[in-house]
Amino acid sequence: xxxxxxxxxxxxxxxxxxxxxxxxxxxxxxxxxxxxxxxxxxxxxxxxxxxxxxxxxxxxxxxxxxxxxxxxxxxxxxxxxxxxxxxxxxxxxxxxxxxxxxxxxxxxxxxxxxxxxxxxxxxxxxxxxxxxx
Amino acid sequence: xxxxxxxxxxxxxxxxxxxxxxxxxxxxxxxxxxxxxxxxxxxxxxxxxxxxxxxxxxxxxxxxxxxxxxxxxxxxxxxxxxxxxxxxxxxxxxxxxxxxxxxxxxxxxxxxxxxxxxxxxxxxxxxx
Numbered sequence: 001x002x003x004x005x006x007x008x009x010x011x012x013x014x015x016x017x018x019x020x021x022x023x024x025x026x027x028x029x030x031x032x033x034x035x036x037x038x039x040x041x042x043x044x045x046x047x048x049x050x051x052x053x054x055x056x057x058x059x060x061x062x063x064x065x066x067x068x069x070x071x072x073x074x075x076x077x078x079x080x081x082x083x084x085x086x087x088x089x090x091x092x093x094x095x096x097x098x099x100x101x102x103x104x105x106x107x108x109x110x111x112x113x114x115x116x117x118x119x120x121x122x123x124x125x126x127x128x129x130x131x132x133x
Numbered sequence: 134x135x136x137x138x139x140x141x142x143x144x145x146x147x148x149x150x151x152x153x154x155x156x157x158x159x160x161x162x163x164x165x166x167x168x169x170x171x172x173x174x175x176x177x178x179x180x181x182x183x184x185x186x187x188x189x190x191x192x193x194x195x196x197x198x199x200x201x202x203x204x205x206x207x208x209x210x211x212x213x214x215x216x217x218x219x220x221x222x223x224x225x226x227x228x229x230x231x232x233x234x235x236x237x238x239x240x241x242x243x244x245x246x247x248x249x250x251x252x253x254x255x256x257x258x259x260x261x
Contacts, residue, residue: 060190060225077217079243080203089205089217089226097190098217098226109224109253118216119206119244128237 007083012043029055029072041105047075047088049106052115056092058099069095078116086112158184158200168232176203176216176235189227197223206231206244216240251253 025036030053039045047054054073059066071094079087079100087100102133103112119125153166157177168174176183181203188195199222207215207228216229216235231240248255 074210076207076209076215077205078247079217080247080250084248084252086250086252089207091207091209091228098228100219100226103252110258113248113251113255113258116247118208119240120248122208122212125206125237125240125244129241132237 014043026055028053030074037105037106039106042102044101045101045104046101047073047107049104050108050111052088052107052111054090054099054101055133056095056097056099062099065098069097071095073097073099075111075115077118078112088112091119155222157182169234170232172230172232174232174234175229176201176218178232179236181216181236181239183218183229185223185225185227187227189225195225199223201227203239203243205247206240241246 024038025034027034028048028051030048030107031051033048033050035045035048037045041047046058047064051076055077056069056071056073057065069092071090071092073090075088076091077089079089081087088103088105090099090101092098138154154163155166156163156209157180159182160177160180162177162179163173164179166174183201183203185195185197185199185201187193188197194213197220201218201220203216204219204226205217209215214231216231218227218229219225220227
């Protein structure tokens with residue numbers, strides 16, 4: 001299948017912040033999968049490609065590692081940038097913080113579509129949209 | 134009065150809560166501050182835009198004060214629906230509960246938009 005976005009893409013910014021934990025892998029707090037940091041399609045992987053769970057380590061700037069929370073962040077929704085890139089919105093289970101991260105090339109497609117379909121699978125939105133026409 | 138406590142209109146403070154309004158920064162609609170469910174409203178029901186007045190990361194009032202655009206609908210584990218806003222100036226994310234009179238067409242558009250531009254072919258999910 002041909003790519004849907006053949007346009008030239010801006011290269012991602014280099015990380016200029018110091019990360020607290022050196023290493024080339026992290027373990028997912030949700031499913032205990034060992035995940036390598038290098039990912040196809042993104043330079044800023046912060047979630048597990050299998051269950052999409054992340055961890056609350058960044059405070060305000062992505063990569064600053066200044067959050068004291070360290071809670072589990074569950075994926076709650078999917079949004080789209082203007083250029084068509086998908087972002088996952090994570091919601092911290094212990095402090096309620098939110099963060100957004102671009103999806104990687106090896107993320108679980110079924111899990112992504114399940115999150116994207118969650119508001120549509122409820123009758124409230126469908127009925128409400130039809131009634132407001 | 135049994136069960137739910139209704140606010141008395143006699144005091145100055147409750148009257149202010151019941152009658153205060155704000156003007157939407159994007160579409161200019163004058164919106165009442167009280168939502169139909171009884172809670173407080175913080176986004177325009179017509180265009181769903183909000184204003185960055187609360188700092189979520191640090192707590193307290195925010196210095197930014199610019200417009201926040203709705204980007205997606207989140208369904209939490211308890212079944213609550215939240216509207217995710219992103220500040221157009223500083224990029225901070227906030228979540229607010231959806232009220233009953235929010236524009237259903239814009240909500241539907243935000244829910245459908247990821248599926249309209251999928252990064253992978255959705256045809257394979259028909260087999261599952």
